[in-house]
Amino acid sequence: MYDGPDISSLYWPNPAVDVFQNERTNYNSSRIAVLDETGHFQSSDRFQFDASDRGLGIKRRLTMDQDGNLRLYSLKKQSGSWVVTWQAFPGLCNVHGICGRNGICVYTPEPKCTCPPGYEMSEPTDWNNGCKPRFNFTCSKSQDVKFLALPSTDYYGFDAIYNGNASFNFCRQACLDDCSCLGFSYRESQRWCYGKSLLFNGYKDPSFPGTLHLKLPISMVASLEQIHNGSNPNCSAAGDHSAEGSLTMYDTTGKRVRWTYLYWFLSAIGAAEILIFFSGWWILFRKCNAQSIVGDGYHAIMSQFRRFSYGELKSVTQNFKGEIGRGASGSVYKGVLADERVVAVKRLGDVYPEEEVFWAEVNTIGRINHMNLVRMWGFCCEGKHKLLVYEYVENMSLDKHLFSGNIVEWRDRFRIALGMARGLAYLHHECLEWVIHCDVKPENILLDKTFEPKIADFGLAKLLQRDTVNSQFSRVRGTKGYMAPEWALNLPITTKVDVYSYGVMVLEIVRGVRLSNLVVKKGKTKEWETELMVFNREMKRRIQFGEDLGIEYLVDKRLKGQYSRKQARKLVEIGVSCAAEDRNKRPTMASVVNQLLELDDEPNLPKSDHQD
Incomplete structure (x- = not known):
């Protein structure tokens, strides 16, 4: 639980479901938990996990850190340092209350706190007190209010569900009519509408499918720049608790004590009723669980793994x-x-x-x-x-559709590009381990029945720890045509190799052909170079001098003009920047997601969009 001075909020393992759906149980009074010498943890309410370095002979400690995340550390004898081998939240922004009231946690790629547009820090050195508005809100008329869209942003909890199947305009009007509504979260794909009576547990995540529409005075001038970049260097990264101003949970005094006594009083009343049930369950659980530990070894939490x-x-x-x-x-x-x-x-x-x-x-x-x-x-x-x-993903791989006689509609192409970016952003920025795919290509992008992309074969390359700057791969991975130049130059391999491969694929999605396979003669010297090199060079020149990209000549002719010119132009620009030879000039996948989300609602037909 996050239990602050005036707000309480369940945040782990999964606040969206109840105790039993979290694979927990409250039918016990012992609250026993054991972390054994092999790195296996299990408790009397069925929860269990394993250290990533499970085995004997390693000193470990399990700590509830100041940032509200529970972590298991292992001591490395050679360096004398403690290394995280398990944590409750791979993404620190999921810890409730971490940036205080009205604050938003963003990945840049490390987690940082920031205030939403129209708000400022309550105390410049302390995120516990969150953010305060730079305006006074009364129950104003609708013409005095505007909404600012914050893509992939949400404040968890404190929802007023106006309608489970609402249009955007209905949702917007419902928030305007509700004086207590500070904004609303809307998910276009599910038509879910949530009004926010309190802005708490804020986070921005590229994988979040909704948009937060923040209610502001119409006279307020606000920018999204601080949301994209984060604004507080003192909002420390996971595992760093030495810096002044690091993330801390709220003071847990006052109300928490009173509520704790009430909870224990109610528990005592029900204890007699559940004693017989718990005793029988505990005997059965211990017998079955002992067998499963020996047989399976590793257990994944909240899954059928x-x-x-x-x-x-x-x-x-x-x-x-x-x-x-x-x-x-x-x-x-x-x-x-x-x-x-x-x-x-x-x-x-x-x-x-x-x-x-x-x-x-x-x-x-x-x-x-x-x-x-x-x-x-x-x-x-x-x-x-x-x-x-x-x-099993039923609709085969992307190459089977994109490079065949099948016509992939523009809406699906854009969704595929966005979905791939979201998946790679998750691997690069939000996992406990820093996962580099190393072989991003159309054959490894599977499509489900709705053409939602799913990246396959991730994790099969050697993993790099976040603090390993000079790590090298022992063998070259990847596929010719999608491999970044640093493989051939024997440079350290980073997430930017995946960004390069993604860039090549995005350009192929736009053009509908394999750029990696085509070669052309260069001048009278009869030197050969790939179509990708020629294409990138020409597009960079046009972008640099502000020329028309000639989108109508670049997009797959099979679409017969049925596409969004804005989306196509953005994909070409992203593809060129991602496939830059200098890896330092390539963007991060998180920034790519943000760019694509800004055009996610664009119309797909040229009659609605005539301008580059």
Whole structure:
């Protein structure tokens, strides 16, 4: 719980669901929890997790840090430093109350606090007190009020649900008519409308599908710049608690004490009723849980992630028949589990010669969950047999649609570009581990039945820790045509290699052809260069001198003019900047998401949009 001086808010594991949906239980009075010497944690309310370096001989400590995040640390003997091996929130902005009332937590890419437009810090050195408005709000007439859109931003909780299936105009008017409404959150795809009576637990996340519309006086001049960049250098990153002004939770005195006594009094009344039930459950739980710990080893929280036997996967794939894909890391087969889930089973070759490397990869991948990433359901590790079990994505890979006779409509192309950016931004900025894909290409972008993209094969490259500046990969990964120049130059590999690959793909999405495969003769010397190099050079020249990009000549002719010129121009500009040879000039994926979200609601037909 976040329990401040005047507000209480549940924030972990998942505030959107109840106790039992969180795989917890309140049918106990012992509150026993044990972190054993192997790095396995389990408690009497069924919650459990494992350190990423699970094993004997390592000193560990479990700490509720000042920023409100629960973390498990392991002591590295050689350096004498403590390293995070598990934490409750991979993204620190999910910790409720971290930036105070009205404050917003943003990733830049490290988490920072900022105030929304029209607001300023209550105290310049203390985010506990959040932000205060620079205006006085009374129950004004609608003509005195305006709304400022903050894409991918939300304040969790304190919602007035005006309508579960509302139009944008209905939602806007409902907030105007409600004097207590400070703004509203609207999700176009689900038509969900939430009025905000209090701006608390604010965060900006590229993966959040909604937009916050902040109510401001019509005379207020406000900019989104502070939301994009963050404004407080004292809002420290996860794990750094030494800097003055670092993130802290609110003082938990006063009301918390009174509420605590009330909770315990009510618990005592119900204790007699649940004693018999709890005793029987606890005996059964201990017996079953002891068997599962020995059998599975690793457990992923709030998922169906589990360990499979080789015989089980051999059976569900009918002895590995029906190959649906093949790549550098192994072959993929379609299978159906006993619970009727359709899965894709990747049978790995010699990619993981050492078992501890495999375990590290699996432990990381199993905890990653995002709508634009292919979900991993489990694994198998029996001697030389190493397999990964993923969700099955039914609509094949992007290359099967984009480079074939099929016509991918412009709306789907833009959604694919945005979804890919969201997935990569999550891997680069929000995971506990810093995950670099290293092989972003159309073959690794799968499409579900609604053409929502899901990135496959992430996590199969060697992982880099956030504090490892000079780390190098032992082998070159990637596909020719999508590989960044630093691979050939033997430079340190960073997330910018994925940004480069994304840029190539975005340009291919616009043009509908493989730029990586086409080559042209250069002058009379008969030198050859890729179409991508020629295209980038020409587009950079036009952008630099402010010339017309000639969008009508760049976009896939199969669309027959049915596309948004603004969106097409933006994708070309993003693609060129992402595919820059100098990696320092490439943007981050989080900034790419922000640029695309600004045009997400643009009309797709040229008759509604005639200007570049």
